[in-house]
Amino acid sequence: MTHEHAAPEGPTVSQLGEGQLLDAFLPVATTEGPHVLVGPGDDCAVVAAPGGSVVLTTDTLTLGQDFLTMWPSGRRTTGADLGRKCAAQNLADVAGTGAVPTAVVVSLTLPGNTPVQWVTDFAEGLSRAFEELGATECALVGGDLGRGEELSVTATVTGRCVTAPVLRSGAPAGGVLVHAGVLGHAAAGLEALQCPVPGAWDAVPAQLRDALESAQLRPRPPVTTGPALARAGALAMMDVSDGLLRDAGRIARASGLHIDLEPRALEPHVNSLAPAGEAVGGDPWQWVLTGGEDHGLLAVLPVDSRLPPGVRAIGSCAPAAPGTVVPGSGANPGESSRRDPVGPAVTIGGRTSQQWFGRDVVEGWDHFEP
Amino acid sequence: MTHEHAAPEGPTVSQLGEGQLLDAFLPVATTEGPHVLVGPGDDCAVVAAPGGSVVLTTDTLTLGQDFLTMWPSGRRTTGADLGRKCAAQNLADVAGTGAVPTAVVVSLTLPGNTPVQWVTDFAEGLSRAFEELGATECALVGGDLGRGEELSVTATVTGRCVTAPVLRSGAPAGGVLVHAGVLGHAAAGLEALQCPVPGAWDAVPAQLRDALESAQLRPRPPVTTGPALARAGALAMMDVSDGLLRDAGRIARASGLHIDLEPRALEPHVNSLAPAGEAVGGDPWQWVLTGGEDHGLLAVLPVDSRLPPGVRAIGSCAPAAPGTVVPGSGANPGESSRRDPVGPAVTIGGRTSQQWFGRDVVEGWDHFEP
Structure with a gap:
């Protein structure tokens, strides 16, 4: 290098x-x-x-x-x-x-x-x-x-x-999954940065390309929203550094439950990336569901909680189907690092990621994945 | 590499x-x-x-x-x-x-x-x-x-x-400079490690060579002595990571005073390295006074303090001669990293390091020194 x-x-x-x-x-x-x-x-x-x-x-x-x-x-x-x-x-x-x-x-x-x-x-x-x-x-x-x-x-x-620390393991069945920040921007931005000029990304509007590259180079996580979510009663929380599917899976597994993502709630994120996806033949859903390094916040709140500004509901928590999720044992080792194939711990509108994409996808970022 | x-x-x-x-x-x-x-x-x-x-x-x-x-x-x-x-x-x-x-x-x-x-x-x-x-x-x-x-x-x-934190800047004139741990072992050990076999270090007794190499590879700083010194009333303290002359100079400068090292108090350290010095033509005094990475503790106590086990007096603090030392301003930036030529802030039996060695010596370790 x-x-x-x-x-x-x-x-x-x-x-x-x-x-x-x-x-x-x-x-x-x-x-x-x-x-x-x-x-x-x-x-x-x-x-x-x-x-x-x-x-x-x-x-x-x-x-x-x-x-x-x-x-x-x-x-x-x-x-x-x-x-x-x-x-x-x-x-x-x-x-x-x-x-x-x-x-x-x-x-x-x-x-x-x-x-x-x-x-x-x-x-x-x-x-x-x-x-x-x-x-x-x-x-x-x-x-x-x-x-x-x-x-x-x-x-x-x-x-x-500002409250008791909010961990990954506190989410209850019936809780609402919420998110603040961007999804998929840093991953799309990484592709843009890695694309030579001239190249496929020239077809993306310059302003969008610039914004996505900036999302990768200097992400702007909603830092003040973390304590706001804690005060609003968040029962589980983490930042999304390795992709939504993978990180939602971590909360699901640590809390011993199942998470279903609501596709319509993710559509605004997908739509913001659609012009780039169309121009370069990329899949905005893949950026949104599996892209890392956005560092938005993912939390679970009691249903009917009042959401802080910038926070949107994107899914819900349900009891785990028997045998599908290892309940949180409190011994969940390793910040952002369990090898946790999402399996059935997380679904998108009731479908597994494989069903959703119609193919196998890598569900997030792993520093050492062979 | x-x-x-x-x-x-x-x-x-x-x-x-x-x-x-x-x-x-x-x-x-x-x-x-x-x-x-x-x-x-x-x-x-x-x-x-x-x-x-x-x-x-x-x-x-x-x-x-x-x-x-x-x-x-x-x-x-x-x-x-x-x-x-x-x-x-x-x-x-x-x-x-x-x-x-x-x-x-x-x-x-x-x-x-x-x-x-x-x-x-x-x-x-x-x-x-x-x-x-x-x-x-x-x-x-x-x-x-x-x-x-x-x-x-x-x-x-x-x-x-265990007390108020002990900084570099609290030493008073009249205080006694004390030390715990080894001096020069890690520096001598580094030379031993860097010497090929066969080579000059073959003449050093195997047990001593091994001990010195181990001092470099896995130093054993007197960690529990730090709180003991704080409880004994230490007014200034730091670990010796960059060499005794350089680090004593840091306490002197931060506290706005002059430190004189007592050569006889350092002799046991020098003697423990003498067989290696003789065998390889090295100067044990240089290892003791300028060698880094031993991570022993250097502190200043009120005179007549009761010293914790393993702690030995090695010098004394006096008012700085006018113009020789920048008084501690509290703005001393940079953990173990000021470029501070010892100058007259530290002497050895009343002599500058240049007078002591009869030549210019590099008075300690600097990661970036050109």
């Missing part, structure tokens, strides 16, 4: 000491906030945990695997884009627990030829994402800078609960 | 799904502990923060940069070694704040040809380190698995304070 950068001018990280690099990085980053008791500069940061507990999540983005600096379509992933995406996917995990993000530590692994400007752009993108996504209590409190052959960033985010 | 592994037999990560890999990983890991409210399996873990706050640190180890799987000396970094080292350096940061480790999240970036056995060995090494280093309240509560060309692990650890 060639490691190209937009700005070959200016110093690279190999020309600076670690301290100088931090002197460039930290002033651009948001390092103060209401929960920061001790910020960058000591062995540890100290973060307030108002309720006596803290929620905690971590995610890594690696060049060549999770993003490219230069895409076949001609778009670039800038440092600011990666800062935004790194923030967004971690903030969405905190939101998916019904919590409010409080602090971030970031570890950057950088090739020596990385422009310093890229690093400060990253810090700026991270801080912009806090603002734009409404994570106004969140600050960068520490981290680690190291060298490597492969550009890679890992963020760990803490959050404070 | 060739990515060789000890066990070419058995499945590799590319032959498993992410869920299967976690099914192999998590049962080997310590995932329960007194502070785990929600462990692996949801978008976030939830960790108790008994005092209403949590300390937080993160560190990355990257193949080729921070370790080799196969060293010129013939030793290997096994998965278990890397798990131990990853735990040790993060636990030392928590200890360096005077806190007790409570929880860890780990992000693993793995090439497809990584044996699954390597991954479970890593989990086991992490858990062993919790036990061996006395981090008995600590558990693995979540993480992230991803693919990449370059093997890399990032751990983020939370801790609970």
Whole structure:
């Protein structure tokens, strides 16, 4: 993988000491906030945990695997884009627990030829994402800078609960499945980014293509909707990082029930992607049902709950047919990572995904799937 | 960098799904502990923060940069070694704040040809380190698995304070500088690992060489001594990850004073390395004063304090000579990372490092130093 950068001018990280690099990085980053008791500069940061507990999540983005600096379509992933995406996917995990993000530590692994400007752009993108996504209590409190052959960033985010934490396992039969955010945009955007110019995606209206590519490069999960859903009584919740079918299956399995998606409720999502699907011969239903990385929120509420703004009902929960679903044992290991073929745990208008598509589909994203 | 592994037999990560890999990983890991409210399996873990706050640190180890799987000396970094080292350096940061480790999240970036056995060995090494280093309240509560060309692990650890957090900036003039742990062993061990067989290090007694290589591969920082020092009244503290001169300089600068190291107090450390120094023509004083990665604890206590077991006085704090030290402003950015030439902030028996060595020395470790 060639490691190209937009700005070959200016110093690279190999020309600076670690301290100088931090002197460039930290002033651009948001390092103060209401929960920061001790910020960058000591062995540890100290973060307030108002309720006596803290929620905690971590995610890594690696060049060549999770993003490219230069895409076949001609778009670039800038440092600011990666800062935004790194923030967004971690903030969405905190939101998916019904919590409010409080602090971030970031570890950057950088090739020596990385422009310093890229690093400060990253810090700026991270801080912009806090603002734009409404994570106004969140600050960068520490981290680690190291060298490597492969550009890679890992963020760990803490959050404070506004209710008891909302897990995957609390959904009841009779509950209503709701969603906030986009579905399929990041997956369609990935295809657009991977399509050279000239190519099939030239037939897609430029504005739509641009919006979809942006959804992949800097997703905008509904971070403030997580705590709103918790306050509205959400009984189970997660963010959709690996595709709707796969992630709904996780809630179904963890809660020991069956989920049926309502096709008509998904039609607006499908329709928003239809012009792209028609132009490139793609299936908008597949993007909506199986596309990952949108980081919208999927939750289960008691029926007749008042839905927060931006939240729409998209399905319902029913008792599992005997033998079809492994009941949630509380031992469900692995954030977004069980190998869980959707099987009959999730249906679309009463049909399995195989019946729905008329063929076998990969029901979501797996980092290691052979 | 060739990515060789000890066990070419058995499945590799590319032959498993992410869920299967976690099914192999998590049962080997310590995932329960007194502070785990929600462990692996949801978008976030939830960790108790008994005092209403949590300390937080993160560190990355990257193949080729921070370790080799196969060293010129013939030793290997096994998965278990890397798990131990990853735990040790993060636990030392928590200890360096005077806190007790409570929880860890780990992000693993793995090439497809990584044996699954390597991954479970890593989990086991992490858990062993919790036990061996006395981090008995600590558990693995979540993480992230991803693919990449370059093997890399990032751990983020939370801790609970037993007193107010002990920072770098609290040392008073008149305070006594103390240390716990080894000095220079990891640096000497790195030279041993990098020396081919046959080679200069063959002249070093095998037992000593082995001990030094092990100090580099799986450091054993005095994790429980951190809270003990906090309770004993430590006013400033950090772990020595980048070398004694450099890190003492950080306390001096953050606290706005001058530190003088007592050569006789360092002699036991120097003597323990003397046989290796003689055999290979190395300078044990340079290992002791500038070697990184030992992760011992460096603290400042009021004079006449009762020292916890394993803690030895190694120097003293005095007012800074005018113009020699930038007083601690509280704005000291960057965990272990200011570019801070020791200058006159630290002396050895009243002599600058240049006077002590009779030449210029690099006073510690910098990930990006040109």
